[in-house]
Amino acid sequence: MTVLGLRLGLLALLLAAWEIAGRMMNPLLGVPPSAVLPSLRDLVLLRSYPDLPASLWLTIREIATAYALAVAAGLGCGFMLGMHRLIGGAWGPMLAALYAVPAVVWYPSLMLFFGLGAASKIAFGFLLGFFPIALAVLAGIRQVNPQLVVVARAYGAGTVTVFRKVMLPAMLFTLVGGLRTGLALCVIGVVVGEILGSKAGMGALINHAYGLLRTGDYVALVLVTLALVVGSDALASQLERRACRWTE
Amino acid sequence: MTVRLLQLATVIAGLAGWELIARLGWVDPLFVPAPSAVAPALFTISGGALAGLADTLGKTAVAYVLSVVLGVSAGVAIGSVRLLRDVLSPYVIALYGIPKILVLPWIVLLLGYGTTPAVFYGVLHGFFPIMVLVMGAVRDVDRTLVTVAQSLGASTWQLYWKVLLPAIVPSVLGGMRLGVVFCLLGVLVVEMFAGVRGMGHVLGSYANGFQAPELFAATALVSVASIAIVLALDHVNDRLSRWRG
Numbered sequence: 001m002t003v004l005g006l007r008l009g010l011l012a013l014l015l016a017a018w019e020i021a022g023r024m025m026n027p028l029l030g031v032p033p034s035a036v037l038p039s040l041r042d043l044v045l046l047r048s049y050p051d052l053p054a055s056l057w058l059t060i061r062e063i064a065t066a067y068a069l070a071v072a073a074g075l076g077c078g079f080m081l082g083m084h085r086l087i088g089g090a091w092g093p094m095l096a097a098l099y100a101v102p103a104v105v106w107y108p109s110l111m112l113f114f115g116l117g118a119a120s121k122i123a124f125g126f127l128l129g130f131f132p133i134a135l136a137v138l139a140g141i142r143q144v145n146p147q148l149v150v151v152a153r154a155y156g157a158g159t160v161t162v163f164r165k166v167m168l169p170a171m172l173f174t175l176v177g178g179l180r181t182g183l184a185l186c187v188i189g190v191v192v193g194e195i196l197g198s199k200a201g202m203g204a205l206i207n208h209a210y211g212l213l214r215t216g217d218y219v220a221l222v223l224v225t226l227a228l229v230v231g232s233d234a235l236a237s238q239l240e241r242r243a244c245r246w247t248e
Numbered sequence: 249m250t251v252r253l254l255q256l257a258t259v260i261a262g263l264a265g266w267e268l269i270a271r272l273g274w275v276d277p278l279f280v281p282a283p284s285a286v287a288p289a290l291f292t293i294s295g296g297a298l299a300g301l302a303d304t305l306g307k308t309a310v311a312y313v314l315s316v317v318l319g320v321s322a323g324v325a326i327g328s329v330r331l332l333r334d335v336l337s338p339y340v341i342a343l344y345g346i347p348k349i350l351v352l353p354w355i356v357l358l359l360g361y362g363t364t365p366a367v368f369y370g371v372l373h374g375f376f377p378i379m380v381l382v383m384g385a386v387r388d389v390d391r392t393l394v395t396v397a398q399s400l401g402a403s404t405w406q407l408y409w410k411v412l413l414p415a416i417v418p419s420v421l422g423g424m425r426l427g428v429v430f431c432l433l434g435v436l437v438v439e440m441f442a443g444v445r446g447m448g449h450v451l452g453s454y455a456n457g458f459q460a461p462e463l464f465a466a467t468a469l470v471s472v473a474s475i476a477i478v479l480a481l482d483h484v485n486d487r488l489s490r491w492r493g
Contacts, residue, residue, distance in 0.1 A: 006335045029357050090254035100478040101471045102433035104440065104448075108455035109467055113279045188347045195349055196440055210353035222350045229347055 028213045039216035040223060048217050049205055052224070059190060059201045059228065062118050066125030067186040074130045074182060078137025092138060099131045104192065111197055121193035121201070128189035129182040136178020140171030176243045180236040187229055202228070281461040286468070289461035297450055297466050301473060304435055304447040307363060311370025311431045319375045319427065320420055323382025328412065333387065340383070344376040349437065356442045366438040366446070373434035378423035385419030386412060421488060425481050432474055 015033055022032030031039075042048040049055075081088040081095070107124055114120035144167050152166050194203020202225045209218035263283050269275055270282035277285070326332050326340070352369060359365040389412055397411050439448025447470050454463035 003331070003334045006331075007338065010335060010339070086250065086254065089251045090258065094255060094258070097475050097479075098471075100429055101474050102429055102436055104433055104436050105451065105467050105470045105474075107440070108451040109463055112455045112458065112460060112463060184345075188349065191347055192349045192437070195352065196437075206350070206353060210357065213357075215354070215357070218353060225350060226346060233345070 028215060031215045031219050035216050036219045036223070039220040043217060043220040043224065048214075049209075049221070052205070055201050055205050056224070056228070058118065059194065059203070059225075062121045062190045062194075062201065063125060063187050063232070066122045066190055067129055067183055069122070069126045070129030070133055070182055070186055071179065073126070074133025074178075075137060077130075078134040079141075081134070082138050082141035088138070095131070095134060095138075099135065103128050103189070104196075107193060107196060111193075116197060116199050118201075121190045121198065124193040125186040125189035129186035132181040132185060133178050136174050136181070137171075140174040140178075141167070143174060144170040172243060172246075176240045180233070180240050183236045184229075184233055187232055191225060191229075277460070278458060279460055281464060285461045286464045289465040290469070293450075293462045293465055297447070297469055300445065300447045300450040300466075301469060303445050304432075304439065304470075305473070307366045307435045307446065308370060308428075308432045311367045311435060312374060312428055314367070314371045315374030315378055315427050315431055316424055318371070319378030319423065320382050322375075323379040323423075324386055324408070324412065324416070326379070327383040327386025328408075333383070340376070340380065344380055348372050348434070352437065352441055356438070361442050361444055365442065366435045369438045370431040370434035374427040374431035377430060378420075378427045381419045381423040381426070382416055385416040389415045418489065421485050425478070425485060428477060428481060429474065432477075436470070 019032040019034060022030040022035070024030070039048065043052060046052055077095075081091050103124075106127060107120075110123045110127070111120045114123050148166050148170070149162055152162050157165065190201075191203055194201040195207060196203075198204045198207075202221065206218060206221045206225070209215075209221055267282050267284060270277060270280060270285075281289075326336055348369070351372075355365050355369055355372075359368060393411050393415070394407065397407055402410065435446070436448040436451075439446040440452045441448075443449035443452070447466065451463065451466055451470070454460075454466060
């Protein structure tokens with residue numbers, strides 16, 4: 001109870017500090033919460049940016065495409081490396097080393113190759129989402145107790161049965177965690193791509209508002225994008241919980 | 249041994265395949281140059297790109313030191329005080345989780361172009377993973393050790409210095425390993441978005457100028473640099489954990 005009260009108190013304090021600081025600052029740069037609400041209303045009522053639904057929909061479609069590709073490639077690559085000892089031993093460390101490169105260095109090349117449109121955002125979202133999924137599959141396969149696989153095989157289980165009944169339950173927790181991280185990174189990749197250079201989508205609107213110093217609209221657009229981010233993660237967490245219940 | 253050979257073979261086969269595809273004209277050399285075109289570009293860009301890389305790494309180093317110092321101290325402070333941890337944890341999770349790119353335009357509006365926003369944004373990226381790891385480690389320190397130390401009359405200072413700090417060393421090292429990539433990422437993003445110097449700016453201007461060989465060479469340079477940094481940290485980590493026993 002005290003904890004909850006203190007949390008809410010801190011939130012109120014932060015908002016108050018933001019309000020005071022925002023009012024003292026140059027109105028082009030500082031936006032107090034009281035000024036954000038009207039901007040948010042204008043935005044939601046499509047007064048300030050009439051193409052908001054189209055942009056939001058474009059961003060969602062980019063995320064969905066990038067994620068579908070990342071899941072397919074990540075699972076495929078992860079299982080290929082995990083099932084084959086030699087290939088896994090050779091390519092696994094290379095994959096991990098590539099993961100250590102800050103992914104944003106690839107973005108200019110992707111933009112050059114795929115252009116300013118949706119394709120470069122999809123490619124970048126894919127690139128960010130691919131690694132955690134592939135690495136989660138690899139880690140998951142390592143968690144499977146090889147003795148169980150041997151026993152199941154000795155009792156005459158086929159490859160499909162071994163996979164469904166032995167491997168999948170053992171690695172599901174890690175696998176689903178990787179899929180959730182992958183989605184979060186896909187979303188970030190698409191949004192980063194759009195903000196670094198695009199013609200349409202939420203990132204383009206944010207850049208437009210920022211470029212014209214419409215800071216109130218900028219904050220409102222950020223809040224809408226944030227809702228998209230939080231919503232996608234909430235969905236993923238629901239699916240994660242359901243998948244983990246299945247193993248019990 | 250076989251593994252090393254296979255890795256080497258993979259790299260060579262990849263480069264050869266790429267060269268072949270480029271030579272056969274399946275990709276437009278304007279967008280994807282052959283490796284044989286990228287290699288000479290490494291020399292032509294070396295002057296400007298190395299200066300840019302040094303600039304970027306300098307900013308990253310400042311951001312990294314700040315992230316580690318602030319992250320570890322905040323992690324220890326929040327992790328060891330029960331009330332602070334309970335009250336702040338939802339804020340920490342929220343701040344850690346939101347995509348920081350969304351506040352980047354505002355940071356640039358407030359701090360302008362150049363070094364300051366790059367360092368600030370780098371710290372923003374590096375600080376949270378380090379703090380969250382350290383916070384968790386401090387929370388999970390063996391209670392028995394703390395109780396024993398206290399009952400033997402250890403002062404608060406001794407408790408922190410002799411019990412808590414040694415116990416959290418692995419997490420601090422893990423956080424440092426994770427944090428450096430995030431710091432570099434943050435600095436590069438700012439340089440691409442609103443940079444006037446540094447590797448991010450160099451990459452962005454090669455892309456805008458359709459100088460594909462130079463762009464690929466510069467990308468390779470940054471990638472090699474960051475892989476080298478991470479491998480070096482891993483090596484230090486290995487040595488230190490062997491020393492801890």
